[in-house]
Amino acid sequence: MALDKFQHVTKEIDGVNYRIIEAGVSKSRADFLHRLLAHNGLETIIETDPAKEGQEQTYTIITPDVTFNPVVKVYNRELRTFDGRRVTPDYWNQLTEKTEPNYWDLNKKDFLKK
Numbered sequence: 501m502a503l504d505k506f507q508h509v510t511k512e513i514d515g516v517n518y519r520i521i522e523a524g525v526s527k528s529r530a531d532f533l534h535r536l537l538a539h540n541g542l543e544t545i546i547e548t549d550p551a552k553e554g555q556e557q558t559y560t561i562i563t564p565d566v567t568f569n570p571v572v573k574v575y576n577r578e579l580r581t582f583d584g585r586r587v588t589p590d591y592w593n594q595l596t597e598k599t600e601p602n603y604w605d606l607n608k609k610d611f612l613k614k
Contacts, residue, residue: 503592503593509523518566519562520560521533521570523558524549524559529559529594534546536582536587536592537561540579543565544562547560579592585599
């Protein structure tokens, strides 16, 4: 689930409900989220989406923890980076490696100044 959508999308597999964290993402994005969430103690599974002809392969990241909500976890600053800093929206969205807490202050965003 992207941080701009506050949906609670679930998926049932073999009678077990899973929360969809993000769907239709690239392999590098899926690997990043899988590593980040595993580092924070959340079990995740990367599923391969059905291939669409002429399009790049996409993936879906799911978790059996149906109470997990990335919007809440990121904005409450409950997740940690690999070096112990708190995950910010820009870090979650892979816009920057910096974890500037003032996500609303566009003057502090290096990637917007390019």
